[in-house]
Amino acid sequence: MSEEMRRDARIYLLGEEVAQYNGAYKVSRGMLDEFGPRRVIDMPISESGFAGMAIGSAMMGLRPIVEFMSWSFSLVAADPILNNAPKMLYMSGGQFGCPIVFRGNDGAGGQLGSTHSWCVEGLYSNVPGLKIAIPSNPYDAKGLMKTAIRDDDPVFFLESERLLSIKGEVPEEEYTIPFGKAAIRREGTDCTIVSWGRPVHFAMEAAETLAKEGISCEVIDGRTIRPMDWTTIFASVRKTNACVVVDQSWSFASPGSEVAAQVSEHCFDDLDHPVLRVHSDDVPAPYAQNLEQEMLPNPRKIIAAVKKVTYRA
Amino acid sequence: MPNATLASNLASHLVKSASVTRTEIPGTTLLKWFYDMALIREFEVRCMQAYQDKKIGGFCHVYIGQEAVAVGCVAALEHRDPIVTAYRDHGHALARGMHPKHCMAEMFGRIGGCAKGKGGSMHMFDKANNLYGGHGIVGAQCPLGAGLAFATKYEDEVIKGGKSDRVTMCFLGDGALNQGALHEAKNLAGLLDLPVIFVVENNGYSMGTAIERGTTMAHKIITKAMGYGMEGIEVDGMDVLNVYASMKDLCDRVRATSRPAFVDMRTYRYKGHSMSDPRKYRGREEEEQYEAEDPIGKLQKFIKDRKVATAAEIETIVDRVKVDVRDAVAWADASPAPGLEELYHDVYVEKWGPYTGTSLPEMLRESGVRSQE
Ligand SMILES: Cc1ncc(C[n+]2csc(CCOP(=O)(O)OP(=O)(O)O)c2C)c(N)n1
Ligand SMILES: [Mg+2]
Numbered sequence: 001m002s003e004e005m006r007r008d009a010r011i012y013l014l015g016e017e018v019a020q021y022n023g024a025y026k027v028s029r030g031m032l033d034e035f036g037p038r039r040v041i042d043m044p045i046s047e048s049g050f051a052g053m054a055i056g057s058a059m060m061g062l063r064p065i066v067e068f069m070s071w072s073f074s075l076v077a078a079d080p081i082l083n084n085a086p087k088m089l090y091m092s093g094g095q096f097g098c099p100i101v102f103r104g105n106d107g108a109g110g111q112l113g114s115t116h117s118w119c120v121e122g123l124y125s126n127v128p129g130l131k132i133a134i135p136s137n138p139y140d141a142k143g144l145m146k147t148a149i150r151d152d153d154p155v156f157f158l159e160s161e162r163l164l165s166i167k168g169e170v171p172e173e174e175y176t177i178p179f180g181k182a183a184i185r186r187e188g189t190d191c192t193i194v195s196w197g198r199p200v201h202f203a204m205e206a207a208e209t210l211a212k213e214g215i216s217c218e219v220i221d222g223r224t225i226r227p228m229d230w231t232t233i234f235a236s237v238r239k240t241n242a243c244v245v246v247d248q249s250w251s252f253a254s255p256g257s258e259v260a261a262q263v264s265e266h267c268f269d270d271l272d273h274p275v276l277r278v279h280s281d282d283v284p285a286p287y288a289q290n291l292e293q294e295m296l297p298n299p300r301k302i303i304a305a306v307k308k309v310t311y312r313a
Numbered sequence: 314m315p316n317a318t319l320a321s322n323l324a325s326h327l328v329k330s331a332s333v334t335r336t337e338i339p340g341t342t343l344l345k346w347f348y349d350m351a352l353i354r355e356f357e358v359r360c361m362q363a364y365q366d367k368k369i370g371g372f373c374h375v376y377i378g379q380e381a382v383a384v385g386c387v388a389a390l391e392h393r394d395p396i397v398t399a400y401r402d403h404g405h406a407l408a409r410g411m412h413p414k415h416c417m418a419e420m421f422g423r424i425g426g427c428a429k430g431k432g433g434s435m436h437m438f439d440k441a442n443n444l445y446g447g448h449g450i451v452g453a454q455c456p457l458g459a460g461l462a463f464a465t466k467y468e469d470e471v472i473k474g475g476k477s478d479r480v481t482m483c484f485l486g487d488g489a490l491n492q493g494a495l496h497e498a499k500n501l502a503g504l505l506d507l508p509v510i511f512v513v514e515n516n517g518y519s520m521g522t523a524i525e526r527g528t529t530m531a532h533k534i535i536t537k538a539m540g541y542g543m544e545g546i547e548v549d550g551m552d553v554l555n556v557y558a559s560m561k562d563l564c565d566r567v568r569a570t571s572r573p574a575f576v577d578m579r580t581y582r583y584k585g586h587s588m589s590d591p592r593k594y595r596g597r598e599e600e601e602q603y604e605a606e607d608p609i610g611k612l613q614k615f616i617k618d619r620k621v622a623t624a625a626e627i628e629t630i631v632d633r634v635k636v637d638v639r640d641a642v643a644w645a646d647a648s649p650a651p652g653l654e655e656l657y658h659d660v661y662v663e664k665w666g667p668y669t670g671t672s673l674p675e676m677l678r679e680s681g682v683r684s685q686e
Contacts, residue, residue, distance in 0.1 A: 020594065021521035044491035044527030045451045045519060073450065076492070111370035111422070113433040115449035282667070283660050287433030288422030289370055290650045 001028070001065060003174070004149045005035055008063065011149060014041040014050060015067030015104075024069045025105060025161055047073050051102070052080035058100040059088065063149065068104035071158060072118040085154040086129025101148045103157035106134070107198055107248055108285045110161065111292055117285035121197070122249025124156055125225050125258070131179060132225040134158040134197035138168040140223055143177030151179070160198040180227035184236070188218035191306050192236040194259055195246040196222035199278075199297045203246050206302035215310055225255045230262060237267045242309040243275045246297050251279040273309040278302050335554050340621035344630065346388065346553050347616060350380040350609050351634045353404045356413055357584075359638050360403065360420055360434075364588050368646070369420045373434045376404035378583035381608035382514055383408040385556025386482060386578075389564045395443045395461040397454045398484035400435035401514075401582075402447030405484065409442040413641035415676040418648045425648030429655060429674050441680040451519075452492025455511065458483025459498040459573075462509035466571060477571045480564050481509040488519025490528050490537065499541040502573035510560075510567055510574045511538075514550070516582045521594040538575030550580035551606045554615065581606075 005011045012035075017024045019032040019042040032040045043050040047068065054064035068074045074081060081102060088098045108117035125132055133148055133155060135141040141159070148155040185200060186207050193203045200221045207217035218236050222228055237243045243263050247256030260275040281295040307313040357375040364373050376383070383404040390396070398405045406416050411427060419426030420434055427439055435449040445461055448454040458481055465479035489495050490513060502509050513534060517524050525531035535545030544566070548559045556578070567574050581603040585592050592600075616622050622630075657667050664670040673684045 017520055017522065020526075024520070042522060042526065044522070045488045046491045046493070048493050049491075076450065076452075076494070111433065112372060113431075113436050113449060115436070115453075116372070281656055283656050286431045286651075286656065287371060287419075287428075287436070288430035288651050288655075290422075291431070291653065291656055294653050295656060 001145060001149070002031060002034060004146060005031075005039065010061065011063045011065065012039040012041065013065045013067065014043050014054060016043050016045060016069050018042060018067050023067070025164055027159075027164075028067070047077040048080060051077035052084065054100060055080050055084050055088070055098060058085075058098045059096045063099050065101045065103060065149065068102060070116060070118075070161075071104050071106040071120045072116045074102065074104070074120065075118070081154075081156075082124070082127055082130075086127055089153070090129060097152050098154045099152045101145075101151075101155045101157055103145075103148075103159060105161040106158040107160050107162065108280065108292060108296060109198070111287055111289055112285075113287045114284035117292075119249040119280065120156070121158060121225055121247070122254045125255045126253065129154070130226065131155045132158065133179065133223065134225060135223065136163070136197055136200040136221050137166065138170045140177060140183070140221075142170050143175050144179075144223060146174075146176045147179055150176070158197060163198055163201075177223065179224045180229050182223055182229035182232040183221045184218060184232070185221050186217065186219040188216035188240065190216045190240055191242040191244060191310050192218045192220060192233070192240045193244050193246060193302065193306065194220045194222060194233055196225060196255075197248065199246045199248050202297055202299050203302055206299040206306065209299065209303060210306055213312075215306060215312060217306060228255075228259070228262075230266070233259065233263065234266050237263055238270045241270050241272045242306075243267075243271065244278060244302065244305045244309055245275060246278045246302055248280055248297055250282050251277060252282065254279065273311065276305040276309050278305050335558070335615075336619075338554065338557070340616075340619075342388070343612070343616050343619075343621050346384050346557075347609070347612050347627070348630050348634060349384045349408055350553065350612065351631060352413065352637065353380045353383070353407050354609060355634050355638045356403060356407060356416070356641070359417075359642055361584075361588065363420065363642065369434065370422065371433050371435075372400070372587050373420070374401040374587050375584050376401055376582075378603065378608075379514060379516060379550070379580045380404060381553035381556050381612075382512070382550045382578055382580050383484075385550075385553040386484075386512060386560050388557050389560035390480060390482060393443065394480045394482065394564075395445055395465065396482045396484070397445040397458045397461060398447055399451065399454055399486055399489065400447050400449045401486065402435065402437045405447070406437040406439060406442075406444060409439060409444045411437070411439045411442055411444070412676070413638055414644040415674075417638075417641040417645035421645045421648070422650065423645055423648035424651045424655070425645065425675055427674060427676050429659075430651045431655065431659065439676070440682045441677055452485065452489040452494035455483055455485060455489065455492070455495040455498040456501070458509050458511065459502045459505075459507050462502065462507035462573075463505065466506075466508060477508055478568065479508065480567045481507075482512060483509055484512045484514055486519060487513055487515045487517065487524050487528065487534070488522070489513075490534060499538070499543065499573070499575070503541040503543050506571050507573055508567050508571045510563060510576060512576045512578050514578050514580055516580050518582070518586070518595070520586045520590070523594065534577045535575060541573075541575075543573045543575055545575040545577065547577040547579065550578040551603070551608050551611070553608055553612050
């Protein structure tokens with residue numbers, strides 16, 4: 001964010017506790033000092049108001065980055081982010097675009113109870129006009145963020161507070177990662193595992209274990225959900241003839257079900273087994289640790305699904 | 314940076330009791346309040362320890378410093394009056410009469426908790442005690458509060474054909490002043506003559522944001538009542554006698570007139586926003602100023618001065634609180650984690666597909682509350 005803000009004065013950051021407090025999860029540490037209070041702006045707890053305000057400013061050509069302390073709180077701003085931002089270009093017949101990034105923590109796993117544990121990719125991927133990026137590692141976070149900021153359309157950037165502590169190589173120099181270009185995290189021949197965001201790590205763990213049992217998995221990290229890199233996914237499934245999707249949102253009408261549907265449609269003759277999906281259980285997120293862990297996708301569930309589609313169960 | 318609004322909190326312009334005078338309050342009541350406030354504080358201290366020991370997860374917001382508010386407000390209500398609050402809710406649950414063992418078991422995520430361990434710290438519910446929740450989304454409880462008042466009035470007037478006779482108390486933090494939900498709720502309450510009191514627990518901060526950095530007219534937030542045609546009062550929330558007396562008057566008025574009201578309840582949270590907040594945004598000096606105004610210490614002094622109890626008798630109460638909370642922790646710790654079958658329980662009232670219907674938590678099973686089933 002800072003690199004981009006140095007490049008373009010139209011970019012500004014706003015959200016709750018982003019300035020003086022350096023961000024609730026310290027994501028914007030040091031940014032107030034560097035850019036000052038006109039460009040790194042603390043907001044009261046008024047999600048609907050400040051999301052809408054930022055959208056209005058984007059119509060005038062500014063390029064806001066809006067932090068939701070948690071995507072769970074974006075529900076308060078559902079109307080501006082779903083009804084205004086993604087439809088502005090269409091409704092105005094191409095006159096007004098909305099170059100804006102909404103970003104923040106997404107997903108369960110911190111025992112925060114059901115109001116604070118939303119995986120909004122399930123809800124928001126249904127809406128045309130917006131893009132969704134969901135990085136799984138620090139390198140991608142930088143490259144995808146730069147692309148998001150430079151994009152002329154609204155981008156929902158889904159971070160995972162659970163991943164903030166992971167470390168990885170992040171080059172100082174300039175690079176971007178295009179949207180709609182998946183990464184193959186691990187090559188394999190027996191089964192394709194498609195995932196994005198935090199569950200990519202569970203998929204990698206599962207693949208590791210399965211390799212020891214002689215099952216070779218190809219793990220694909222989608223990186224963006226809208227657009228989704230169908231080319232890479234279909235090519236992999238045509239090679240492995242089996243597919244498991246791992247998606248932390250609920251199963252019903254989710255990005256996971258979209259992948260299953262598309263793969264079934266386009267790779268039907270290549271599949272040895274119907275596509276299986278590993279999701280969070282179809283219940284609100286519970287507080288109790290044992291229940292929450294059981295609810296979320298995990299390596300155990302992924303291993304079981306892979307064994308099933310490869311007939312090794 | 315000193316907090317300008319807070320500096321005026323202790324000023325004398327705040328409402329002092331009108332019809333109820335301090336001397337009218339019976340000694341037994343004073344001792345009960347003392348027990349309740351000490352219980353809340355000890356409970357929170359043990360929560361902080363348990364959080365360090367990883368017995369409690371997620372977000373944990375403690376009520377230390379604000380005890381006089383929940384205890385004084387609840388005392389001003391009848392038990393049948395509903396209350397609803399935000400996520401800093403342990404104090405309200407205990408003041409309302411939830412047994413500390415059920416509250417602590419909820420914190421621990423155990424089956425004996427008020428919500429079987431499914432809600433956690435921010436979501437305390439107690440049907441028997443007319444507590445309609447702690448709510449985690451800032452401002453969310455405000456329209457719900459209007460809805461509770463809508464229902465009591467509807468029941469009393471439309472169904473029973475009588476006169477509206479219950480008052481709903483809806484607690485919120487100063488941070489919720491900035492949410493659209495509150496403003497819509499106030500308008501509806503004003504429009505529909507709903508008997509609801511919005512009590513702003515104005516502790517001067519929402520996380521690291523001092524009130525005047527996030528709210529217009531921070532020095533006079535009762536102006537935010539007038540625009541909706543409702544009465545607004547300012548109350549010193551660091552003194553339980555004063556809270557009770559002011560709120561008792563107000564409750565009487567709201568009950569009689571069925572008009573909503575708004576309270577700027579000046580208080581202070583002694584600890585960080587949650588367990589991970591180093592409080593860099595305020596000075597130690599400011600904290601000390603409020604610690605000197607400690608609501609529990611103040612009540613203790615009043616009890617002694619009025620010779621309601623001797624120092625030794627007060628000591629006995631303090632000891633009892635310690636034992637009660639220790640027992641609650643032990644009970645919570647002995648309560649098992651919820652079984653995995655609980656995942657699909659209480660999602661729907663109806664049984665269908667993987668869902669297994671609903672049932673009451675252990676806490677309510679003997680209380681005569683009826684299940685949704
Ligand atoms: C809609 C929404 N936005 C943000 C948050 C995160 N959050 C939780 S508590 C809080 C501060 C609230 O302060 P206040 O209302 O004054 O209550 P206090 O913590 O002082 O009791 C914030 C920003 C949230 N829970 N819900
Ligand atoms: Mg506050």
